[in-house]
Amino acid sequence: MNAFEYVRPDDVAGAVTMVSRDPHASYLAGGTTLLDLVLKDGVVELGRVVDITRLPLRGISRGDDTLRVGALTTMEELAADPTVTERLPFVREALLLGASPQLRNMATVGGNILQRTRCRYFRDPTVAACNKRAPGSGCAAVTGVARMHAILGARAACIALHASDLCVPLVALDAVVHIQGVGGKRSVPLTEFYVLPGDRPDIENVLQHGELITEVEVPLLPVNARSGYLKVRDRASYEFALTSAAAALLIEDGTIARARLALGGVGTIPRRAREAEELLNGAPAVNQTFRAAAEVALRDPFTVSGTAFKVELAKRTIVRILQTVSGVQS
Amino acid sequence: MTVVTANKLLGDPVDRVDGPLKVTGAAPYPSDVTYPGLVHAVLVQSTIAAGTIRSIDAADAEAAPGVLAVITHENAPALAEGPMTPLLGPAPPSPLKDNRILHHGQHVAIVVAETLEQATAAARLVRIDYEETAPVLGIDNPEAAVLRNPWGLETQRGDAAAALASAEVVYDETFAIAAGTNNPLGLFATVARWEGDRLIVHESTQWPTMARQTLATVFNVPENDVQVLVPYLGGGFGAGLRTWPHAILTALAARLVDRPVKLVLTRPQMFTSVGHRAETTQRLRLGATRAGRLVAIDHVGTSTLGAEAANMEFISIETGAAYACPNVATHDRQVRLNIPSPGWMRGPGSEGNFAIESALDELSYTLGIDPLELRLRNYAEVHPQSGLPWSSKALRECYRVGAERFGWTRRTPEIGSMREGNWLVGYGMAGVTFGGAQLPCQVRVSIRRDGSAHVRSAATDIGTGTYTVATQLAAELLGLDIGQVRVEIGDSDLAPAPPSGGSSLATSLGGAIRDAAGNLLRAFLNVLAEDHRSPLQGRRRDDVTAADGRIHLVDDPSVGETYSDILARHELDELAADGEINPQADGAGMAPSGPFAARFAEVRIDAELGLLRVARIVSAVDAGRILNEKLARSQIIGATVMGIGMTMLEETIFDPGSGRIANATFGDYLIPVNADVPDLDVVFVGEPDRFSPIGSKGLGEVGIVGVSAAIANAVYHATGRRIRSLPITIDQLL
Numbered sequence A: 001m002n003a004f005e006y007v008r009p010d011d012v013a014g015a016v017t018m019v020s021r022d023p024h025a026s027y028l029a030g031g032t033t034l035l036d037l038v039l040k041d042g043v044v045e046l047g048r049v050v051d052i053t054r055l056p057l058r059g060i061s062r063g064d065d066t067l068r069v070g071a072l073t074t075m076e077e078l079a080a081d082p083t084v085t086e087r088l089p090f091v092r093e094a095l096l097l098g099a100s101p102q103l104r105n106m107a108t109v110g111g112n113i114l115q116r117t118r119c120r121y122f123r124d125p126t127v128a129a130c131n132k133r134a135p136g137s138g139c140a141a142v143t144g145v146a147r148m149h150a151i152l153g154a155r156a157a158c159i160a161l162h163a164s165d166l167c168v169p170l171v172a173l174d175a176v177v178h179i180q181g182v183g184g185k186r187s188v189p190l191t192e193f194y195v196l197p198g199d200r201p202d203i204e205n206v207l208q209h210g211e212l213i214t215e216v217e218v219p220l221l222p223v224n225a226r227s228g229y230l231k232v233r234d235r236a237s238y239e240f241a242l243t244s245a246a247a248a249l250l251i252e253d254g255t256i257a258r259a260r261l262a263l264g265g266v267g268t269i270p271r272r273a274r275e276a277e278e279l280l281n282g283a284p285a286v287n288q289t290f291r292a293a294a295e296v297a298l299r300d301p302f303t304v305s306g307t308a309f310k311v312e313l314a315k316r317t318i319v320r321i322l323q324t325v326s327g328v329q330s
Numbered sequence B: 001m002t003v004v005t006a007n008k009l010l011g012d013p014v015d016r017v018d019g020p021l022k023v024t025g026a027a028p029y030p031s032d033v034t035y036p037g038l039v040h041a042v043l044v045q046s047t048i049a050a051g052t053i054r055s056i057d058a059a060d061a062e063a064a065p066g067v068l069a070v071i072t073h074e075n076a077p078a079l080a081e082g083p084m085t086p087l088l089g090p091a092p093p094s095p096l097k098d099n100r101i102l103h104h105g106q107h108v109a110i111v112v113a114e115t116l117e118q119a120t121a122a123a124r125l126v127r128i129d130y131e132e133t134a135p136v137l138g139i140d141n142p143e144a145a146v147l148r149n150p151w152g153l154e155t156q157r158g159d160a161a162a163a164l165a166s167a168e169v170v171y172d173e174t175f176a177i178a179a180g181t182n183n184p185l186g187l188f189a190t191v192a193r194w195e196g197d198r199l200i201v202h203e204s205t206q207w208p209t210m211a212r213q214t215l216a217t218v219f220n221v222p223e224n225d226v227q228v229l230v231p232y233l234g235g236g237f238g239a240g241l242r243t244w245p246h247a248i249l250t251a252l253a254a255r256l257v258d259r260p261v262k263l264v265l266t267r268p269q270m271f272t273s274v275g276h277r278a279e280t281t282q283r284l285r286l287g288a289t290r291a292g293r294l295v296a297i298d299h300v301g302t303s304t305l306g307a308e309a310a311n312m313e314f315i316s317i318e319t320g321a322a323y324a325c326p327n328v329a330t331h332d333r334q335v336r337l338n339i340p341s342p343g344w345m346r347g348p349g350s351e352g353n354f355a356i357e358s359a360l361d362e363l364s365y366t367l368g369i370d371p372l373e374l375r376l377r378n379y380a381e382v383h384p385q386s387g388l389p390w391s392s393k394a395l396r397e398c399y400r401v402g403a404e405r406f407g408w409t410r411r412t413p414e415i416g417s418m419r420e421g422n423w424l425v426g427y428g429m430a431g432v433t434f435g436g437a438q439l440p441c442q443v444r445v446s447i448r449r450d451g452s453a454h455v456r457s458a459a460t461d462i463g464t465g466t467y468t469v470a471t472q473l474a475a476e477l478l479g480l481d482i483g484q485v486r487v488e489i490g491d492s493d494l495a496p497a498p499p500s501g502g503s504s505l506a507t508s509l510g511g512a513i514r515d516a517a518g519n520l521l522r523a524f525l526n527v528l529a530e531d532h533r534s535p536l537q538g539r540r541r542d543d544v545t546a547a548d549g550r551i552h553l554v555d556d557p558s559v560g561e562t563y564s565d566i567l568a569r570h571e572l573d574e575l576a577a578d579g580e581i582n583p584q585a586d587g588a589g590m591a592p593s594g595p596f597a598a599r600f601a602e603v604r605i606d607a608e609l610g611l612l613r614v615a616r617i618v619s620a621v622d623a624g625r626i627l628n629e630k631l632a633r634s635q636i637i638g639a640t641v642m643g644i645g646m647t648m649l650e651e652t653i654f655d656p657g658s659g660r661i662a663n664a665t666f667g668d669y670l671i672p673v674n675a676d677v678p679d680l681d682v683v684f685v686g687e688p689d690r691f692s693p694i695g696s697k698g699l700g701e702v703g704i705v706g707v708s709a710a711i712a713n714a715v716y717h718a719t720g721r722r723i724r725s726l727p728i729t730i731d732q733l734l
Helices: A012-020 A034-040 A075-079 A082-087 A089-096 A101-106 A109-113 A167-172 A274-280 A287-297 A309-326 B019-023 B059-063 B116-123 B160-166 B208-219 B245-257 B267-273 B350-367 B371-377 B395-406 B466-478 B505-527 B563-569 B629-648 B707-719
Strands: A005-007 A025-028 A048-051 A060-062 A066-070 A176-181 A184-189 A212-219 A226-232 A243-252 A255-264 B039-045 B051-057 B067-072 B107-113 B127-132 B146-148 B169-177 B189-195 B198-203 B226-229 B261-264 B280-288 B294-305 B328-336 B418-420 B423-433 B441-448 B453-456 B485-488 B544-547 B550-553 B560-562 B574-581 B596-606 B611-622 B679-684
Touching: A012 A025, A012 A048, A012 A176, A012 A212, A066 A082, A075 A089, A075 A101, A075 A109, A082 A089, A089 A167, A089 A226, A089 A243, A109 A167, A109 A212, A167 A226, A167 A243, A167 A255, A226 A309, A243 A309, A255 A274, A255 A287, A255 A309, A274 A287, A287 A309, B039 B116, B039 B245, B039 B267, B051 B107, B059 B067, B059 B116, B067 B116, B067 B245, B107 B116, B107 B245, B160 B280, B160 B294, B160 B328, B169 B350, B189 B245, B198 B208, B198 B245, B208 B226, B208 B245, B245 B261, B245 B267, B280 B350, B294 B350, B350 B371, B350 B423, B350 B707, B371 B395, B371 B423, B395 B423, B395 B596, B395 B611, B395 B679, B423 B707, B441 B466, B441 B505, B441 B563, B453 B466, B466 B485, B466 B505, B505 B544, B505 B550, B505 B563, B505 B574, B550 B563, B560 B563, B596 B707, B611 B629, B611 B707, B629 B679, B629 B707
Parallel strands: A005 A048, A025 A048, B039 B261, B198 B226, B294 B328, B453 B485, B611 B679
Antiparallel strands: A060 A066, A066 A212, A176 A184, A176 A212, A226 A243, A243 A255, B039 B107, B051 B127, B067 B107, B146 B328, B169 B280, B189 B198, B189 B261, B280 B294, B418 B423, B423 B596, B441 B453, B441 B574, B544 B550, B550 B560, B596 B611
16 A cells, blocks of 8 residues: 555535645545555555544434435444334335445445445456546456446446445435535535446546535435335345345325336446336336336346346346335236 | 274363453464564565566565565575475475466565565555466366376276166266355464574464475475464365465565564455365266166366466265266366466365266156155165275265254155245255365373373364364373363474364374373383382283273272372373374275265245245264264354355356456455355264274365255255256346
């Protein structure tokens, strides 16, 4: 590792100024991603680490229709929140199916949103070809061992997966990210926060260097909505998703009045399945509808040999979660 | 040969004697060792799989803060090759011989600095210019050199080809098992220190005696000047059977910087530095009668091998011994690739068992015979190759007791006929015939004037319980309380011992302790030969036994005296005796048995999502006399978990283009977590083994064998999908 400076400011503005002015500085919150990237994998070299764990950004408050979650709230704290249990049960499920209790006690909500891909070609500095690490160098994963990789939003330049579970229900819910920079505050819907790899897989989101996520605002589901999160993986616990799906349905007299659907394990970014939602809205809650929605959601995948099976698996994952949430038998 | 029959302590579920040390963190593992002035080493590994090093620029690394040395092939002294090893063949090639690169992750430099952080930073500054050539990768690669029958262990009996040609039923399928990595939790470490020409090494090894020989040979110093210490080891699973290049490099670094040097491998380096279970393919052909009698087995096993390394991989080793089949041919093939050298990983032979036991299951459906019944119809009453009686075999009992505990009769034979909710339920089973060896072993046992005993051998405890069973055995044989026995192992200066490997150590060391205990009683009687004050004067070994700290007549326990009294009266501080075991199967009139087992698995499958979960596994094991029921159970449970890993999760994946291991972290190489491990029922059956002086047979590995076939057979029963490649992952079940 290279030597770096470590600082721990007490106020948000000071932290933001510190990082914004220094292109080699980075925020450190729970550290569950950054420590791997810097210390173990050696793919990120920093001049200065700005520890933000003392900033007053930890805690959850409830509004009428939303939950405001401080960026430094841990995954475990969010999962334990009574409003989450009551009004956002699939958020709780996604949290508790992610990582391990030890990690969830360290990892923060802001950090979860900003977690880097698990692609081993990205995380190994001896691999030369990685457009995400070194723009223009190519992508070794496309011709390499790719199983935990993306099939939606992927392209030959990059198939790195965004592996978050939490972000899947959050994009389904139209959560909003509150951001502070040196020039002031702004808010971005999570669905518009991430950037598809395109030609610049190194650009992953709309944040400018130094901008800090301070809070995530999560709209609550209607009281009579039902929701669920399904995570499919080989290992029964403590593994990233091969495929996952978050669904929330409002069903009236056997008809889907309002559907929210998002996918994990398949996208370069957490995938909101809007076309599938449109198909579901107003349709009868039956298996035929679910399968049609799944087909739409997985339209135009980009697969390599190791990920081809995920197309059908993702469709079945969608069908199953819709069945589970709606109570329709398979 | 008589077997130990007393049973005061043997078999008792005694807690680990080293348990308190371990749970309090006080047990010194190799990576815990430190010295004043100790410095740290970090490896630089090749980032190509084949080619040569054109040049190395170490200037920046050498100039970095704290750096003491950057050792490469350009400045390293020539090192001799390690010795031939019994069991394992030639040693791994010594490091830094020349500029050739044979695999990705090959050690090309070692950087020594005052702190670990400085060494780590400097290692990243070593710039290497490679001349890359196309690596030979892939077990099916036609360009790869193939070794045929590399160890002369192929089995031939009868005429398998002719019997296959005329068999009523013929089976012919291929199997593939991914490479796996041993991954003991304890990262392998070496701490090396030279005192003049004397080398002291704290080393993660399962075999101190061999590590000493290897280091002495490589550095061309007398064996007397090398001491290898490993009182505790954080697991090995076969990775510690070799003295690998990183250990040699650490000793070399210590010599060159003239300071004690510590190297701890990182987890990714564990994948490339200490062996792995070879990737294998198998073609298995069976011939059978319609009544379910095997008439022919032809088994070809192919495994991967490092470019210039040797590895005795045992894919088909048990094929000839497992069933009473008159015509058997086994074939061993090895394919040389640009990969890190494979080595033994717990339970070599489990691969062949997967094929045979899957094939029998398939045959059972073809023939309409219950899988268990089919195995009984081909039961090998005597060793099928030699025709000799087994030294012990309770496999039939394993089947009976295992089936009973599992509830095998509840199985409805039709595929997909059992369900629980949305989950398909499958039952599967497998039989296990496994090799087991006693190996030459020596030990010294002494009794001190306070009546305490000291047992010394260069054996190791890799987490298996050697300390505990050696303590129990010595206490039993010398008539002492467990608290009066101290076992000292993990030091190559002590009496030579075989590795903790090949399921051999407990029985080998136990046999040696039994011999030593007998010799020690003789030594006491010798002291008393002219002692008319002793009630035991003139008595012979057969006349006496020991209990409660005293030697007494077998026929009259009231006649005897304590060790302490004898030693005090004769003004002796202690009496010591050596013991050894050097088992010779030739002429014994029996076939030495390894352990046997029957495995029964119940799985649940979500067919739409391809989810496979193991609901329970019952293991009925014949390992002869069980020395410590608690430790034995733990061994089987732990190995069964590894078997679940091998079957459903573990896969060391080589990047097809670069030969780099693509998943060399615990985040990417999946091993079972608690949620994957169901109720594991273990039952021991059988009698003491006649060939083993203490009646035990090795059980360190048998627990992994048969798990794969039992699960795969259960998957077939549930779904009708026959999976012949491991691991069985979601994509195979969709």
